[in-house]
Amino acid sequence: xxxxxxPDGLTPQHFKDVVAFGVNDNISQHLPDLVNQLLKGxxxxxxxxxxxxxxLLALSKDDGGVRPIAVGYAWRRLAAKCANSHAVSRLSxxxxxxxxxxxxxxxxxxxxxxxxxxxxTMSEDSVLxxxxxxxxxxxxxxxxxxxxxxxxxxxxxxxxxxxxxxRPLLRYGSKIIRPEEGTQ
Numbered sequence: 146x147x148x149x150x151x152p153d154g155l156t157p158q159h160f161k162d163v164v165a166f167g168v169n170d171n172i173s174q175h176l177p178d179l180v181n182q183l184l185k186g187x188x189x190x191x192x193x194x195x196x197x198x199x200x201l202l203a204l205s206k207d208d209g210g211v212r213p214i215a216v217g218y219a220w221r222r223l224a225a226k227c228a229n230s231h232a233v234s235r236l237s238x239x240x241x242x243x244x245x246x247x248x249x250x251x252x253x254x255x256x257x258x259x260x261x262x263x264x265x266t267m268s269e270d271s272v273l274x275x276x277x278x279x280x281x282x283x284x285x286x287x288x289x290x291x292x293x294x295x296x297x298x299x300x301x302x303x304x305x306x307x308x309x310x311x312r313p314l315l316r317y318g319s320k321i322i323r324p325e326e327g328t329q
Contacts, residue, residue: 151218152200152316160219176223183224186303193307196221197329198314201322215315217329221308225329228301235298283327290328305329 147158164173182188188196199215206212237248245252264273287309294305308329315322 148219148222149216151216151222152198153218155219157219157222160223179220180224180227183221183307184228184301184304186307188307190311194311194313197308197311198316201315201317203317221329224304225308228304232298232301239297285328287326287328 148156150156150159160172160176164176167173183196196218199217202214202216204212204214233248240247241249241252245256249255260273267273291302291305291309295302312323312325313329315324
């Protein structure tokens, strides 16, 4: 099963197929150029509002709430994968030991196993607290995110700024939502 198509219907599998089967030599030559333009933050703001937009799906939660899922353009998702790969290689050592799920093979599993071991050996007057922040990702302040990118992975700042300094067009059915919070 693959990833869903964004507003234009393109999926990452479309890119793989076109390149693998040599359907069009131009796309395999120009796709890296477009990705590099995105990574350099080199598109006009009007284009950014569209390309960083997405289709929204509303999934029902067990508690009766709604979980919004955004499916963006495959072009932006490809650029974000490239940026993320670079960021993980740069940030994983900075985040250890607080965050073990980024760039540490088996890190999340190791944290779970260590916690289980600690719980089985802890004294009766000890307490384990697990915090689960509600929609933490969607409520992150964009300026805080951009400050952290500028400080820790400045080479990706222009991409992060382009993605997070506009109000993208999010489509839910025939409605368009222009969010002012949350991150890309």
